[in-house]
Amino acid sequence: MAQIEYQRLTRPRARTRFAAVRTSNGSLWLGTDHLLSVDSNGYTESYKRFYFHDIQAITIQKTGNWQIWNFIWGMAVFIALALAVATKPPGWPSSWDSNDEAGLFFFTGLIALLVMFLLTNFFLGATCKCYLRTAVQIEELPSLRRLRKTRKIMAKIRPLIAAAQGGELSPQTIAELMRQPEAEPAVSEAVPGADESGITPTLQ
Amino acid sequence: MNLLVQCPKCRAWLVEGIFNQPELQPCPACAVPLQVEIFPALFRKISRGQSGETILIEGESSCFYHPQKKAVRPCDGCGRFLCALCDCELNNQHFCPACLEAGKTKGKIKSLENQRTLYDNIALSLAVAPLIIFYFTLITAPMALFIAIRHWKSPSSIVRRTKVRFVIAIFLALLQITGWGILFVVLATRAHH
Numbered sequence: 001m002a003q004i005e006y007q008r009l010t011r012p013r014a015r016t017r018f019a020a021v022r023t024s025n026g027s028l029w030l031g032t033d034h035l036l037s038v039d040s041n042g043y044t045e046s047y048k049r050f051y052f053h054d055i056q057a058i059t060i061q062k063t064g065n066w067q068i069w070n071f072i073w074g075m076a077v078f079i080a081l082a083l084a085v086a087t088k089p090p091g092w093p094s095s096w097d098s099n100d101e102a103g104l105f106f107f108t109g110l111i112a113l114l115v116m117f118l119l120t121n122f123f124l125g126a127t128c129k130c131y132l133r134t135a136v137q138i139e140e141l142p143s144l145r146r147l148r149k150t151r152k153i154m155a156k157i158r159p160l161i162a163a164a165q166g167g168e169l170s171p172q173t174i175a176e177l178m179r180q181p182e183a184e185p186a187v188s189e190a191v192p193g194a195d196e197s198g199i200t201p202t203l204q
Numbered sequence: 205m206n207l208l209v210q211c212p213k214c215r216a217w218l219v220e221g222i223f224n225q226p227e228l229q230p231c232p233a234c235a236v237p238l239q240v241e242i243f244p245a246l247f248r249k250i251s252r253g254q255s256g257e258t259i260l261i262e263g264e265s266s267c268f269y270h271p272q273k274k275a276v277r278p279c280d281g282c283g284r285f286l287c288a289l290c291d292c293e294l295n296n297q298h299f300c301p302a303c304l305e306a307g308k309t310k311g312k313i314k315s316l317e318n319q320r321t322l323y324d325n326i327a328l329s330l331a332v333a334p335l336i337i338f339y340f341t342l343i344t345a346p347m348a349l350f351i352a353i354r355h356w357k358s359p360s361s362i363v364r365r366t367k368v369r370f371v372i373a374i375f376l377a378l379l380q381i382t383g384w385g386i387l388f389v390v391l392a393t394r395a396h397h
Binding site (some may be wrong): 003004006008014029033036038040042043044045046047048050051053054055056057058059060061062129131133134135138151153158159161162165166167168169174175177178 | 208209211212213220223224225228236237238239240241242243244245246247250296299314315317318320321322325326329361362363364392
């Protein structure tokens with residue numbers, strides 16, 4: 001069988017971590033008739049294929065991690081600046097050039113690094129989680145973490161999925177299908193992390 | 205009203221007006237912003253499978269695995285006749301359960317392959333990681349070289365991947381082996397003198 005050519009959709013992103021160490025990565029690839037989710041621990045790769053004709057729904061959930069990391073990096077920059085000012089030698093800044101070059105380099109480097117992290121996080125934009133649902137599973141796609149990127153990928157794969165399933169559904173069509181008494185959910189829901197009690201949640 | 209999709213955060217069932225909207229919509233229960241794309245497959249009924257028809261007329265083709273059942277198609281892997289029960293469809297191909305199992309375990313059906321070992325990364329790790337404690341390279345360098353040569357043609361990742369890791373591993377391993385060789389020669393020469 002010929003090798004399937006895959007097009008990279010996302011770069012590897014941490015799927016699982018142990019403390020701060022990444023233990024496995026997840027990335028997403030586009031095949032001819034399916035999406036390929038690749039999980040790698042560095043020495044083995046495991047693959048999950050989501051065929052376009054099997055994808056039932058894709059849910060994007062906006063998360064607050066973007067604001068949290070902006071705050072963390074902002075605070076770190078502020079603290080580094082405060083330390084730099086607190087430890088400045090007398091006559092600063094003119095005296096730093098001659099008397100405290102090590103301190104100057106250290107704080108300049110530290111602040112530049114922290115500002116770089118802050119700006120990177122800021123410009124990457126809002127964070128999200130993305131779930132892909134088929135008839136048998138709901139899979140989180142860990143490499144889709146930024147809303148902008150996720151939407152870009154959605155714009156790319158939506159027509160492919162729709163073409164494989166005979167067209168897109170408009171909100172009006174969905175509303176009509178939801179009102180039809182004979183239409184039932186294809187399978188019971190199984191949200192990741194949910195309990196196995198089997199109790200059907202009600203709309204609050 | 206039919207309930208289709210749950211909010212991934214609060215697990216409340218989502219109502220119409222949220223699905224297939226161009227912008228994020230708040231979950232009616234927890235107000236978390238969501239964008240839910242629904243496709244026709246959600247409304248497709250799952251076929252329950254068939255048990256296979258019993259042969260009523262003498263001379264009809266029968267299933268290889270169930271001789272009393274009528275054959276509906278041949279297996280695309282082995283060509284054996286299959287009844288509706290034994291017919292497993294995969295990407296518009298039809299296989300018998302045995303071919304499906306063999307295809308997965310032996311890697312004959314690429315779309316069933318769900319794991320691969322990255323020998324290039326193993327070789328590279330063996331060549332690089334022990335450099336921290338150099339003495340280990342006496343054992344790990346030949347191991348890295350062996351793995352790189354032994355698995356040069358083994359299937360690597362299913363997605364695009366070059367052999368650059370193998371090349372680096374071989375280069376580093378050869379460098380380490382050469383270093384050890386020189387060291388032993390020097391020590392032997394000194395001991396001789």
